[in-house]
Amino acid sequence: MNVTLVEINIRPERVAEFLDVFRANHEGALKEPGNLRFDVLQDPEVKTRFFIYEAYKDDEAVLAHKKTPHYLAWRGKARPDDVGAA
Template identity: 55%
Template sequence: MLIQMVSITVKPGHLEEFLDAFRVNYEGTRKEPGNLRFDVLRDPEDDHKFVVYEVFRSPEALEAHRGTPHYSECVSRIDPIIEGPRTKQYYRPVMAEFMS
């Protein structure tokens, strides 16, 4: 299992455009067999900051995700309207390892 958290800051004046573009990725990713969870979270103190919480079955599932049409479309649409690059952090679950 692999967890990825992606931080994104949207340029002012582009929130609706971002949400429309990201919805494509959200809906497509949740249908992928290797995706276990995909949540888009908004900072309660800054409407322009988002964190995407993604859980994939494996690193290979994440790589497969990056090759999908919905991911490519989303990235091409949001890259011009975000501030700076998307930042990514990777995690592995702790408590889930004890549950079998």
């Protein structure tokens, strides 16, 4: 099993855009055969901070996820200062 926790900090003016763009990645990931869990959590105290909890069957499933159209679309729109692993 491969579990990853990602922290994403979004500038206040980009939160709505982030939610729109990330929704397709979230919904697509849940349908992947190797996906065990994919949670998107917004910090209730810091509304610009999100945590993504991903669990995949194995490393191959993670690599497959990173080649999907929904993941590539999200990464293509993300800015380097938006994403950092927790």
